[in-house]
Amino acid sequence: MLTSLTANAEGGVLENQLREAAERGNATQVKNLLDQGVNIEARDKQGRTPLLLATHGNQIEAAKVLIEAGADVNAKDTIEDSPYLYAGARGLKQILQLTLSHGADLKSTNRYGGTALIPAAERGHVETVRTLIEAGVDVNHINRLHWTALMEAIVLGDGGARHVEIVELLVKAGADVNIADKDGVTPLAHARQRGYTAMEKILLAAGARA
Structure with a gap:
């Protein structure tokens, strides 16, 4: 039981590190954490995935690493933004192109x-x-x-x-x-x-x- 709790706590720390690295645009750290098996879709309290956080900051290289590793470009947060929808709304051309070439749902809608x-x-x-x-x-x-x-x-x-x-x-x-x-x-x-x-x-x- 203790081992399980410790593993969960460590997993939570690593997931938080992944989100922070994505938000800061540290593509190298993002890749390293993904290589360690950290959940690529680990969400924060607002339902934001690492990819959505990278998109918010127009962190192109971090977003590229995440998308090419299989991050869901259509994963919505609690206010119904997804990486694809946010990139489109904000005119983030490079990330938008990445989402379009990796399964963006053209029929998806915002709030x-x-x-x-x-x-x-x-x-x-x-x-x-x-x-x-x-x-x-x-x-x-x-x-x-x-x-x-x-x-x-x-x-x-x-x-x-x-x-x-x-x-x-x-x-x-x-x-x-x-x-x-x-x-x-x-x-x-x-x-x-x-x-x-x-x-x-x-x-x-x-x-x-x-």
């Missing part, structure tokens, strides 16, 4: 019911939006607010060049320009209300209605 594409569009991460579109994420997915990626790029964007380019990318990828919000307000109406003339032109050319 708002949105795919990785929706917050990427909202935050103006042009290359991330392009990458997710090319990967095959549904451009017309509707989250719990009844907003698509297109709607969020308009309503929550700043109307600048990045968000205009994102609107263009989404439209070219087949985004439905007439999916309205829960109040029946269309993307075109939202663009006009905000004076986003460049977005308005793109939407009109794609058959948008007010």
Whole structure:
């Protein structure tokens, strides 16, 4: 019994060391701990895996070691973030590419019911939006607010060049320009209300209605 308790305590210490090494980006220590058989999915009290912690800090090399060792890129924490979803939302291009090439679930959603594409569009991460579109994420997915990626790029964007380019990318990828919000307000109406003339032109050319 004592031996079992001691082993469990030692295991807990090593798991904590793995999470800390991942968070700090110490790829060498991460590899050493994994070689010792430490649980690659060992979670903290917030349900965060070593990979998610590495992703939070954009620790690319540590994330690479973990992913190539088999870490689950779709493992969600208590607030429904996963390494894939977080990398997409934050525009962490290199980690995102790693998750996409290692089994990212393109249909997985965050706590708002949105795919990785929706917050990427909202935050103006042009290359991330392009990458997710090319990967095959549904451009017309509707989250719990009844907003698509297109709607969020308009309503929550700043109307600048990045968000205009994102609107263009989404439209070219087949985004439905007439999916309205829960109040029946269309993307075109939202663009006009905000004076986003460049977005308005793109939407009109794609058959948008007010």
